[in-house]
Amino acid sequence: MAINKEWHRSHRMPLKATREQRVAWHAAHKAACGCRDVPASLRPDVMKLLRSRRKS
Template structure:
């Protein structure tokens, strides 16, 4: 998938991001851009967060 430059410009990963911040950022990234895979170390948590935001 191509990079969404506008999204990346307006959604910077915070410096020294906490695990929770990284999970939230990667969940938003996957929904808006998806130019790369979610890191394996947080993938399960990101997918759980994305599933919880889905509408039935």
């Protein structure tokens, strides 16, 4: 998938982001852009968050 430049400009990863912030950012990124894969270390938590959002 191509990069969504507008989304990236308006959704910067916070400096020294916590794990929760990183998981939330990557979940939003996967939904809006998906120009790269979620890091393996965060993938289970990101997928869990995305599944919980679909159920709501």
